[in-house]
Amino acid sequence: xxxxxxxxxxxxxxxxxxxxxxxxxxxxxxxxxxxxxxxxxxxxxxxxxxxxxxxxxxxxxxxxxxxxxxxxxxxxxxxxxxxxxxxxxxxxxxxxxxxxxxxxxxxxxxxxxxxxxxxxxxxxxxxxxxxxxxxxxxxxxxxxxxxxxxxxxxxxxxxxxxxxxxxxxxxxxxxxxxxxxxxxxxxxxxxxxxxxxxxxxxxxxxxxxxxxxxxxxxxxxxxxxxxxxxxxxxx
Numbered sequence: 070x071x072x073x074x075x076x077x078x079x080x081x082x083x084x085x086x087x088x089x090x091x092x093x094x095x096x097x098x099x100x101x102x103x104x105x106x107x108x109x110x111x112x113x114x115x116x117x118x119x120x121x122x123x124x125x126x127x128x129x130x131x132x133x134x135x136x137x138x139x140x141x142x143x144x145x146x147x148x149x150x151x152x153x154x155x156x157x158x159x160x161x162x163x164x165x166x167x168x169x170x171x172x173x174x175x176x177x178x179x180x181x182x183x184x185x186x187x188x189x190x191x192x193x194x195x196x197x198x199x200x201x202x203x204x205x206x207x208x209x210x211x212x213x214x215x216x217x218x219x220x221x222x223x224x225x226x227x228x229x230x231x232x233x234x235x236x237x238x239x240x241x242x243x244x245x246x247x248x249x250x251x252x253x254x255x256x257x258x259x260x261x262x263x264x265x266x267x268x269x270x271x272x273x274x275x276x277x278x279x280x281x282x283x284x285x286x287x288x289x290x291x292x293x294x295x296x297x298x299x300x301x302x303x304x
Contacts, residue, residue: 073099073193074295075208076288077201080215081261082165082249083222085272085280089215090197091146092281097195097288101146102139102188104198104205105168107181109159110137110150112168122170129176137184162230162237162245169249173256182259199253202264211291212267213284221273222246 076099078090087103094101111132120127138149148156158164171177185205189196196205202212217225223243230237253261263269268287272280 072191074210074288074291075189075192075206076195077206077209077212077264077267078195078197078215078284079199079202079213079261079264079267081199081222081253082246083226084215084217085225085277086197086215088277089281089284090195093284093288094195096285098193100139100188100194102185102194102196103146103148104181104185104196104201106139106148106156106159107137107184108172108177109164109168110148110155111135111177111181112164112171113155113159114150115171116164116167122167125174125176128171128174129180132177132180157233160233161235162242165249166245169252173252173258175258178258199261200259202267203262204259207264210295211288212264213287214263214267214269215280216269216271217273219243219247219250 074097076093076097078086078093080086087105090103091101093099111128114135115122115128115131118131120131122128136149136151140147140149146156147154148159150159172181182205185196185198185201188194189206192210196209198205202209202214220243223246224239226246227237227239227242230242250261268284270280270283
């Protein structure tokens with residue numbers, strides 16, 4: 070029996086990765102793994118425990134001990150941190166900025182990457198983040214790199230936060246997206262880079278449905294190719 074695909078979706082903040090990975094996983098009947106939510110959960114746990122954001126050793130130990138789970142609830146998905154639903158709590162602007170800072174630490178990334186590889190090893194998964202196709206699963210069957218202009222990504226983030234009832238300013242939100250981009254691209258450990266073999270999709274002038282159809286078409290093409298290829302011979 071052939072293994073199901075590993076689909077990697079990378080890109081900067083606000084590019085639509087979370088929405089599209091959920092939709093794609095649902096359509097394919099795959100598991101969705103929001104790796105950004107994993108780092109956000111570590112950041113939330115650190116803030117809750119009062120750990121100094123500059124204490125790399127303590128944050129590395131924390132990342133190794135927290136329990137992070139993804140569960141389906143009706144039509145949605147929830148993130149559990151040590152058994153507690155933190156789906157909304159990890160999406161605030163302050164947690165976003167803290168996440169960018171602590172996710173640069175090698176100890177934190179090592180712990181999360183190991184967990185991500187364990188969750189996705191059997192295939193039948195859609196993983197989204199910033200280093201899935203370059204570090205976590207460089208052998209992924211399908212790789213996407215989603216992007217959009219900074220202004221457009223900031224606007225999307227602003228609308229998302231406003232819809233949740235948060236009092237935010239558009240200019241400040243765009244500035245935070247720019248700051249997150251700078252931090253993600255400049256970090257020494259697994260910086261945000263585009264995999265050479267990724268399909269790049271600039272969604273600035275595209276609807277979410279247009280992007281989804283483009284991605285689904287590519288995955289279906291890969292599935293058909295895999296089905297038509299001869300089975301691997303036993304060693």
